[in-house]
Amino acid sequence: MKAKIIITPKKAVVDPQGKAVQRALEQLGYQGSEAVHVGHYLEIETTGDPETARQQLDHACHKFLSNPVIEDYRLELSDS
Amino acid sequence: MHFAVLQFPGSNCDQDCVYALRNVLGHSARLLWHKETSLGPADAVVIPGGFSYGDYLRTGAIARFSPIMPAVLDFAAAGGLVLGICNGFQILCEAGLLPGALVRNRSLQFRCEHVFLKTPTTDSPFTGQIPPGKLLRVPVAHGEGCFFADDATLAQLEARGQILWQYVNARGEPTEASNPNGSLLNIAGICNAQRNVAGLMPHPERACEPLLGSADGLWIFKSMIHALETRPLVNEA
Numbered sequence: 253m254k255a256k257i258i259i260t261p262k263k264a265v266v267d268p269q270g271k272a273v274q275r276a277l278e279q280l281g282y283q284g285s286e287a288v289h290v291g292h293y294l295e296i297e298t299t300g301d302p303e304t305a306r307q308q309l310d311h312a313c314h315k316f317l318s319n320p321v322i323e324d325y326r327l328e329l330s331d332s
Numbered sequence: 333m334h335f336a337v338l339q340f341p342g343s344n345c346d347q348d349c350v351y352a353l354r355n356v357l358g359h360s361a362r363l364l365w366h367k368e369t370s371l372g373p374a375d376a377v378v379i380p381g382g383f384s385y386g387d388y389l390r391t392g393a394i395a396r397f398s399p400i401m402p403a404v405l406d407f408a409a410a411g412g413l414v415l416g417i418c419n420g421f422q423i424l425c426e427a428g429l430l431p432g433a434l435v436r437n438r439s440l441q442f443r444c445e446h447v448f449l450k451t452p453t454t455d456s457p458f459t460g461q462i463p464p465g466k467l468l469r470v471p472v473a474h475g476e477g478c479f480f481a482d483d484a485t486l487a488q489l490e491a492r493g494q495i496l497w498q499y500v501n502a503r504g505e506p507t508e509a510s511n512p513n514g515s516l517l518n519i520a521g522i523c524n525a526q527r528n529v530a531g532l533m534p535h536p537e538r539a540c541e542p543l544l545g546s547a548d549g550l551w552i553f554k555s556m557i558h559a560l561e562t563r564p565l566v567n568e569a
Contacts (some may be wrong), residue, residue, distance in 0.1 A: 261435075265480055266514065292389070316397070319381045319390055319426065321433040322480055 253298050255309050256328045259318045260291035291323070302329055336374040338404070338420075340395045342554050345381035345417065345537060352540035353378070355552055366398040375560050376413040377404055379420030381473075381535060391434060391476050392422035401427060405477040413457055413556055414529045421521070421531030429529045430522060430536055431489065432481030438514025442475040446545070447512055447534060449520055450500040453493045456523050457559030458530040458552055467504055468497070468548040470539040472512050473521075477533040479515035479522075482499050489522055497521035 261267045269290040277285050294317065298305050306329055318325040345508075346363055353361035364371065371377060384395035393532045395401075408414050408429055416424040424430045437443060449468040451459050462468070481489065489495050497520040501510040506518040513533070521532025536549025 261561075264482065265477070266438055268436055268438050272440055315509060316393065317389070319393070319433055321425075321431075321482075322435055 253300075253302060253305065254330055254332060255294075255296040255298055255305070256330065257296065257309070257313060257317060258291065258326045258328075259294070259313075259323050260289050260325075262322055262324055265322045272304040305329065333359045333374045333557055334373050335359060335376050335378055336364045336371050337361055337378045337380055338366060339363050339380075339398060340366045340382070340384035340398060341452075342386055343380050343419070345419075345535065348535075349378050349380045349417070350538040352553060353482050353548070356540045356550065358555065364400060366395065366417035366556070367398045369399050369403060371400075371403045371407055373414070374407070376415065377407060377558055379404075379414070379416040379423055380537070381418030381420060384419055384423065390426070392419060392424075392426040395419075395423045395443040396426040405429065408524075408529050411526070413437040413560065415458060415552075416529075416554065417529035417535055417537065418477070418533055421533055422476070424529060424531045430524055430531050431485045432479055432522070434476050435478045435480050436476050436531070436566065437474070437478050437512070442473075443477075443512040444471070444473040445512065446471050446501055447520070448500050448504070448510065449534060450504050451497055452495050452504065455493060456496055456527045456530065456555075457519075458523065458555050459496050461555040461558050462551045463531065464505075466548075466551070467500065468534075468536075468539075468551060469546045470534040470536055470549050471546075472534045473538075474513070476531055477513040477515065479513075479517075479519040479533075481516065486516060488525075489519075490517070492525060494522050494527075495519055495532070496523050496530055520523045535543075
């Protein structure tokens with residue numbers, strides 16, 4: 253079982269990395285990107301009961317893997 | 333006074349803090365490896381700057397779960413003085429001992445330069461001896477020192493006088509140009525509501541004698557020492 257965790261900066265937090273990437277995209281000729289947000293992506297390989305794993309990983313996301321003051325996270329569990 | 337200076341893998345200002353406290357100010361200061369679980373005899377704790385755990389995941393995110401940290405939380409809860417400098421400030425925010433968070437500098441630049449700090453209040457153990465109106469000239473050296481907190485937290489910091497230091501220009505004005513990282517309200521350092529835990533991004537230990545270009549950082553350590561000398565000692569953690 254694989255957990256995929258996507259962590260992104262909250263809307264209210266200034267994201268200078270995202271802005272720099274957006275400007276670079278425009279310079280490369282890619283038009284129309286209204287906003288870019290740079291975050292983290294984690295893959296965690298795990299075993300056991302899916303519901304228990306989800307609860308534990310959700311707790312870990314909230315307590316450790318993301319900082320709720322500045323970041324949002326999305327947790328997905330899949331078989332591969 | 334006895335200062336415990338924490339050492340994490342990646343700390344790099346630990347020796348400078350010990351030098352400022354021991355060699356310059358003549359107090360006891362010892363390094364405490366992060367795998368210890370007790371502070372031992374300590375009147376105050378200093379969490380120094382550096383790149384603990386390589387800044388992996390987020391600055392301070394892994395150090396905050398080091399074995400020594402429960403003892404630091406207990407010490408702070410009992411009223412002990414805790415000062416976090418640069419990465420130490422980031423660790424204290426991650427640990428929930430201070431509100432808010434430090435994020436990437438708005439300029440995306442690592443800023444290494446001297447700044448001027450205004451001290452809005454002397455009503456804290458970390459600012460009590462700073463002469464009113466005195467601007468501190470101290471260095472910053474960080475890539476992620478932009479202080480962020482939501483509006484309600486910022487309002488609370490202002491209302492309770494928890495903003496201890498702000499970036500200002502040479503005339504003491506908190507301008508955008510004098511703000512090296514884009515911190516909200518030009519915040520360079522804050523304390524908790526109980527006023528016994530403080531963090532700041534600038535490095536007072538790197539401004540501890542004239543040979544270094546400034547001795548203004550000593551005012552912060554002297555304030556802590558004065559506060560400790562004039563109040564009952566806290567229990568050993």
